[in-house]
Amino acid sequence: MPQKVSLFVPCFVDQLLPEVAVDTVKVLRRIGYTVEFPEDQTCCGQPAFNTGYWNEARPCAEHFVRVFKNAEVVVCPSGSCATMVRNFYPELLASSSLRGDAIGVAGRTFELSEFLVKVAAVYDVGASFPHRVTYHASCHGLRELHLREEPLQLLRAVRGLTLIEMARFDECCGFGGTFATKFADISAAMGNSKADSIGTTGAEFVTAIDPSCLMHMQGILGKRQAPARTIHLASILAQERP
Amino acid sequence: MSQTAAQRFLQDAAEKSADLVHREIIRHRMESYDAAHLKGRTRIQDWEAAREKCQKIKREAIDHLDHYLLQFEEKIIARGGHVFWAANGEEACEYVGNLATQRGVRTVVKSKSMVTEEIHLSPALEKAGIKVWETDFGEFIVQLRNEAPYHIVTPAMHLNRGQIAALFREKLGQEIESDNPAYLMAAARRKLRQAFFAAEMGISGANFLVADAGVIAISTNEGNGRLCTSVPRIHVVVTGIEKVIPRLEDLAVLWPVLATSGTGQGITTYSTLIGGPRRPGEADGPEEFHVVLVDNGRSRLLADDEQREVLHCIRCGACLNICPVFRHVGGHTYGTTYPGPIGSVLTPHLNGIKEFKHLSYASSLCGACTSVCPVKIDLHHHLLQNRRNATEAGATKPSERLMFGAWRRAMLHPWIYAAGGWSMRKALRILYGLGLAGSILDPMRVWNRYRSPAPLPSKSFRARWRRDLGSN
Numbered sequence: 001m002p003q004k005v006s007l008f009v010p011c012f013v014d015q016l017l018p019e020v021a022v023d024t025v026k027v028l029r030r031i032g033y034t035v036e037f038p039e040d041q042t043c044c045g046q047p048a049f050n051t052g053y054w055n056e057a058r059p060c061a062e063h064f065v066r067v068f069k070n071a072e073v074v075v076c077p078s079g080s081c082a083t084m085v086r087n088f089y090p091e092l093l094a095s096s097s098l099r100g101d102a103i104g105v106a107g108r109t110f111e112l113s114e115f116l117v118k119v120a121a122v123y124d125v126g127a128s129f130p131h132r133v134t135y136h137a138s139c140h141g142l143r144e145l146h147l148r149e150e151p152l153q154l155l156r157a158v159r160g161l162t163l164i165e166m167a168r169f170d171e172c173c174g175f176g177g178t179f180a181t182k183f184a185d186i187s188a189a190m191g192n193s194k195a196d197s198i199g200t201t202g203a204e205f206v207t208a209i210d211p212s213c214l215m216h217m218q219g220i221l222g223k224r225q226a227p228a229r230t231i232h233l234a235s236i237l238a239q240e241r242p
Numbered sequence: 243m244s245q246t247a248a249q250r251f252l253q254d255a256a257e258k259s260a261d262l263v264h265r266e267i268i269r270h271r272m273e274s275y276d277a278a279h280l281k282g283r284t285r286i287q288d289w290e291a292a293r294e295k296c297q298k299i300k301r302e303a304i305d306h307l308d309h310y311l312l313q314f315e316e317k318i319i320a321r322g323g324h325v326f327w328a329a330n331g332e333e334a335c336e337y338v339g340n341l342a343t344q345r346g347v348r349t350v351v352k353s354k355s356m357v358t359e360e361i362h363l364s365p366a367l368e369k370a371g372i373k374v375w376e377t378d379f380g381e382f383i384v385q386l387r388n389e390a391p392y393h394i395v396t397p398a399m400h401l402n403r404g405q406i407a408a409l410f411r412e413k414l415g416q417e418i419e420s421d422n423p424a425y426l427m428a429a430a431r432r433k434l435r436q437a438f439f440a441a442e443m444g445i446s447g448a449n450f451l452v453a454d455a456g457v458i459a460i461s462t463n464e465g466n467g468r469l470c471t472s473v474p475r476i477h478v479v480v481t482g483i484e485k486v487i488p489r490l491e492d493l494a495v496l497w498p499v500l501a502t503s504g505t506g507q508g509i510t511t512y513s514t515l516i517g518g519p520r521r522p523g524e525a526d527g528p529e530e531f532h533v534v535l536v537d538n539g540r541s542r543l544l545a546d547d548e549q550r551e552v553l554h555c556i557r558c559g560a561c562l563n564i565c566p567v568f569r570h571v572g573g574h575t576y577g578t579t580y581p582g583p584i585g586s587v588l589t590p591h592l593n594g595i596k597e598f599k600h601l602s603y604a605s606s607l608c609g610a611c612t613s614v615c616p617v618k619i620d621l622h623h624h625l626l627q628n629r630r631n632a633t634e635a636g637a638t639k640p641s642e643r644l645m646f647g648a649w650r651r652a653m654l655h656p657w658i659y660a661a662g663g664w665s666m667r668k669a670l671r672i673l674y675g676l677g678l679a680g681s682i683l684d685p686m687r688v689w690n691r692y693r694s695p696a697p698l699p700s701k702s703f704r705a706r707w708r709r710d711l712g713s714n
Contacts, residue, residue, distance in 0.1 A: 009703050011653075015663040016696050018703035025711060034714045037707050042653040048646050050607060052629030052638065056650040063654055139608035172566045176606025181688045183252070183604055188692035189259035189570045190606070219693025 004034045006071035008109065010081040011043040013211050020211050023238035024077040024112055030240070031122050040067045045092070046084040050177050054092060061089055062098050069101040073119065074109040077234045079141025079209045082111040087144050111141055112234055113209050117150040123157045128241040130160030133231075134203035136194070136217070137170040138210035151209050151233055159241055164201045171197075175216035191220035198228050205231045247577055248600035254575040255604070264400065268569055271399050275563050278506025285508050286498065296499050297618040299492045300554035303453075303484075307544060307553075310453035310486045311535065317456020321518030323531040330538050331361030337534055338363060338445070338478055339370050345476060345530075347372060347442040351434075353460070353467040354378035355447025356394050356557060357536055358480050360579040360592075363445070375437040377466035382430055386413045392573035394580060395504050395559035400572060434466070444470035444528070448481040449500065449556070451533075455490040457517040458533070461500060461510040471516055477528040479516075483535050484553040496556065503558035503616040539592040549624055552591070554617040555584050561611035561621055567604060576601065583611035587624040595628070596637045602628035660704060667698045674698070 005028055009021040028035050045060035064085070068074050076082045086106045093102040116122050135155060141147045155163055174180070174190025181187075194217060198206045206221075206228055208214050214230040221228055245253075258264055283289045303310055315325045328334035342350065350372055352358065364374045364385075376385040380397035384390065386409055391397030398406070407421035410429055418429060446467060448458040458479050460467050471477050487496065493513075501507040520527035543553055562568045562582030573581040578589045578601070586601035602625045611621040632638060652658045673684060680690040689696070701709075 011659070011663075014703040015667065016699065018699055018701065018706055021703040022706060022711065029714065037704070037712070039704060039707070040656045042656055042659040045653070048649065050626065050629070051603075051642070051646065052626075052631075052633035053643075053646040054630045054633070056646045059650060060653045139606070139610070143609035143613055170610075172606045172608035172610065174566070174606060176608070179603070179606045183255065184688050184692060185252075185256040186259050186567055186570055186604065187606070189265070190566050191692070193265070193566075193570070215696055216693065219689070219696065222694030223692060 003032075004036060004072055005075045005115075006068060006073065007035055007037045008041065008044075008068065008074045008076040008081065008085070009037065010076065010078045010211070012215070013077065017211050017215065017232075020077050020232045020234055023232070023234040024075070026238040027112075027116075027125055027127075027234055028075065031116075031120060031125055033120075038067050038071070044081050044084045046081060046088075047177060049084065049088060049092060058092055058096065061092050061102070062096060065089070065093070065098045065102045065105050068105050068109075069098075071105070071108065073115070074105065075112055075115045076109065077112045077209070077232065078211055079111045079138050079145055079147060080212060082109055082114070083140040083144040085109040111145055111147060111209060113141075113151040113154055114145060114147055117153055123153050125154070125157070125237045126241055127157075127237045127239050128159040129236045129239045131205055132162045132164055132201075132203045133205045133207055133236070134164045134166040134198060134201040134228075135169060136166065136173060136198075136206055136208040136213060138208045138213045139172050141209045142170055147209065151207075154233065154237060155207070158236060158239075161236070164203050166197045166201050166203075166206075168197055173213045173217050175213050177212070180216060187216070188220065191216055192224075195220050195224060195226055199226060203228055205229055205236075207231050207233050207236055209233050247597050250577055251575060251600055251604065254577070255571045258572045258575050259570045264572060265570065267400060267402060268572060271396075272563055272569055275506065279502065279560070279563070280506075282502040282506035282508065286502065292495055292499050293616055293618050295495050296556075296616055297554065299487055299496065300556070300617050301551070303487050304544065304550060304553045306488075307483065307486065310488055311451075311483060313453040314451050314456055314486055315533075315535075318518060318531075318533055321456070321531075322521070323518040323533060326532065326534045328534055328536045328538070331536070334361050334480060334534050334536050334538075335363050335366035338480065339366055341476070341478065341532065342367060342372055342443055343370060345442065347476070349437065349441040350374045350443045350445055351377050351437050351441040351470045351474065352381070353444070353446040353462065353470040354381050354397070355445065355480055356391070356579060357447055357482050358445065359391060361480070361536060361538060363480060375434065375441070377434050377437070377470055378462075379427060379430055379464055379466075382434065383409065386410075390574065390579070392581075393559060393562055394557055394582075400574075438469045438473050441474045443476040443478060444472075444474040445478045445480060446471050448479050448485055448533075450493065450496060451481065451486040452490050452493070452515070453486055453488050455515070455517065457490075457515045459493055459497075460514045460516070461497065461504075461512070462514070463505075463507075463511045465512060468512060468514060471514070472526055472528065475528055476530040476532070477516070477519070479531075479533045480536065481533070483537055483540050484555070499616045500556050500558050503556075503560040503614070543588075543591050546591075548627060549587075549591070551619055552584075552587055552624060554619055555588070556617055557584075558616055560614045560616060564610045564614050566608065566610065567606065583621045583625070584619075587619075587621055587628065590628050590632070595632050595635055599628065599632035599637055602632065660702065663702055667700075667702075670695075671698050671700075
């Protein structure tokens, strides 16, 4: 089992939601890992890749592979960015000189809940969060990384937490990267449907493994002045038991 | 200047996605479908194995399309049928139009076929003075409304019974006293019976073309398909070349999987196999039998080994039903014959990447479509490939190209990235401090139109790591 974890902090988490990464560090350290943060990392390239700019995404992916190629294991608090590395780097870098390293890094990159449950085999990270929480299954974690149960297993072990199932918990929230601004009307309509589902649960918090979905949902909930707030799974797991 | 397809899409999407009545109708329909579909899947012992089997069958057929189509043609001709190979929609329409004119056809009855929608066959026939009746109940309704089908399986799913009753009152010349579904169907049936017996030509599609048996397979629920294909003197099948399957026994899995994915049924009410015209000594069936095999861009897709599997589609509609974008914008917004995920993948190939690339972008890439596709087409991945193709064809906006060029340079230099991020947060904080969030000066105004602004922390994670988090 690896003892040292290299943290992959998605660019927008680094810039806009640093607390998610701070909480990820707390959780990993609490269960006994040494955490390193390679400071040369930037973006995995997903925004360009998903918008069709593969030639622009490719050098970013190569940069990422160079930064992380010697890492024992890479952990990322985002299912979507982990998917980019795991599922799409081998294709994007198919004819790159770094293809071999890319496949290696892809196989050693994990989303946080996936790492905790499948690699570290830890379900209870010693967290306490006495609140009503509903879970949104972010698309890339669910359908690309096939993480259906892992985040729920972690949430069920959190002391005091009441988990309330939301209708259509696995329907997309409408974020979708550049989709959120290219098709803002559709994205917002999807977000509002999701906000309706969240509202019906009466939960105080909605959680997910993808900070991008949460940022979008928080924006929608905020605009509606809805009582529910978003919180990343890492930030729940980071709340220590007294 | 006339609107482009992309501008029209954006406008219609804005309108429809804000239409809460529409959203509720579709939500309600899709929830009934979801329940039926999930229940239907449990009837099949191993759904995943069934999907894999269907994928294998379709792959074999498409990878050897030339062989299986010729085998199919040979059998049809041997039974006295005719096969016409149409390179495009015009050729197909011309063949059917000429045939109708030569045989003195004045009335045509059609059973449901999306290929005839794709090639605009009905308007072509009507231009030649021929009366065309859509006989599928949903198609009949949208034809009366002068609309395209809303959905490839359930063409009138966007309407409720009150709207249908009002439409019939206006268009059918009958007293309509109730909006009870059975009553409305009876009213349509009275009208359509006359058409079935007046028509000299029946036009159908085909769900499958069975190569070894040389028959077409049709799955329907209303019985109109059998009337269209057996009562009129002439039966014309208009279908895409990708519908071929190798063996009759393949239907043992394809039929139930199609029905389950389409409507949640174990099998459709009518499953029909037809192999040619009436033979000597037979009491029923048409005197003439024609199959029009439509290419219309399909061979181009066949030549694309990265995206060839898009031709595996059996048009079940499952990807439309699960798609959250479809559920919010509805079928008509797409402005294409095939809406939803399969349409967004296929249309840029059939009708041009420049004009229709926007459809490949109009997806959050959630992958729900791929997860339900009964022939396991990697739909959302093909959307990504279409986006890449659009970019490589130079079809994207120059400003976007410049933006991603600059983005790339920043991402290759961590210090530029960090400085850029810091300045952006700082600038936005000042701007928002002045109360200018969402104003014309706000670069995030599109985001902020529907959302409260994203947080703008004073320190990035990397700054915090350097300051106090770095030591384990």
